[in-house]
Amino acid sequence: MLMAVDCGNTNTVFSIWNGAEFIATWRCSTDHKRTADEYYVWLTTLMTLHKMDVHISEVIISSTVPRVVFNLRVLTDRYFSCRPLVVGKPDCALPVAPRVDMGTTVGSDRLVNTVSGFDRHGGDLILVDFGTATTFDVVDQDGAYIGGVIAPGVNLSLAALSSATAALPHVDVTHPAQTIGKNTVACMQSGVYWGYIGLVEGICRQIRAEHIRPMKVIATGGLAPLFQQGTEIFDAIEDDLTMHGLVLINELNKDRDTA
Numbered sequence: 001m002l003m004a005v006d007c008g009n010t011n012t013v014f015s016i017w018n019g020a021e022f023i024a025t026w027r028c029s030t031d032h033k034r035t036a037d038e039y040y041v042w043l044t045t046l047m048t049l050h051k052m053d054v055h056i057s058e059v060i061i062s063s064t065v066p067r068v069v070f071n072l073r074v075l076t077d078r079y080f081s082c083r084p085l086v087v088g089k090p091d092c093a094l095p096v097a098p099r100v101d102m103g104t105t106v107g108s109d110r111l112v113n114t115v116s117g118f119d120r121h122g123g124d125l126i127l128v129d130f131g132t133a134t135t136f137d138v139v140d141q142d143g144a145y146i147g148g149v150i151a152p153g154v155n156l157s158l159a160a161l162s163s164a165t166a167a168l169p170h171v172d173v174t175h176p177a178q179t180i181g182k183n184t185v186a187c188m189q190s191g192v193y194w195g196y197i198g199l200v201e202g203i204c205r206q207i208r209a210e211h212i213r214p215m216k217v218i219a220t221g222g223l224a225p226l227f228q229q230g231t232e233i234f235d236a237i238e239d240d241l242t243m244h245g246l247v248l249i250n251e252l253n254k255d256r257d258t259a
């Protein structure tokens, strides 16, 4: 079975696959201090809890936090007796090379999303990922990542707003019924929600104006459904976009090894 690991700056998601069959997914907070033994105890506890007979023989990792990869490599080596495929490393092939400035390191989550989006929708895409950062990945006609946009994430913006001010509390993002807030919390929620709707619509409009062919917009990340309530810009919402890409990249590299 395959264990695909998507490590973002906030959360790390583990997902288990038997070929193309999805088995389970588990999430923990991202912490570079978490050891291989801690991961293993946590994973086996969940497997036992769900009465699962899981035998991991392959591991693929995408991480936006380089320091986390060390302990995930130890986990793979010590407990699953294999070598992980790490997206972004030279030995991990991608279907199409990114076309960006020389020397630029593209976030591995963005490379994985690109592979996944192209497989499902073909080329000319804007992939919006509501993670710690809100990223826009632009996919060309041939499936190449050709750049994009990085904006502060929704929760990061709310955290900055409360931490830099004396009178503003910590609030969660919601879809406010009205734009005009009648109290402090409602005013902040309106600013972030409608501010992000404007940001997403505006950036997609400008990307489309710079691209010669029409483009679809696909959204992913935990907050995507909330933002879909306020805009018509998304052609689809796919919460498994990154995981699907990891499975595809793993298959591609297996085929290469046996070729």
Ligand SMILES: Nc1ncnc2c1ncn2[C@@H]1O[C@H](COP(=O)(O)OP(=O)(O)O)[C@@H](O)[C@H]1O
Residues within 6 Å of the ligand: 007, 008, 009, 010, 011, 012, 030, 130, 131, 132, 133, 153, 155, 156, 221, 222, 223
């Ligand atoms: N379903 C959800 N509802 C509300 N907030 C969410 C949801 N899913 C994720 N978040 C929040 O969105 C932010 C980004 O989360 P995540 O997509 O896991 O980021 P990353 O991939 O960068 O680790 C975090 O602050 C997280 O707590």
Ligand SMILES: CC(C)(COP(=O)(O)O)[C@@H](O)C(=O)NCCC(=O)O
Residues within 6 Å of the ligand: 007, 008, 009, 010, 064, 105, 106, 107, 108, 109, 110, 131, 132, 133, 134, 135, 150
């Ligand atoms: C932009 C990101 C911080 C997004 O990370 P995330 O929100 O998924 O944790 C990550 O993709 C990254 O570190 N990228 C490197 C620079 C780039 O992609 O151009």
Ligand SMILES: [K+]
Residues within 6 Å of the ligand: 008, 109, 129, 131, 132
């Ligand atoms: K992400």
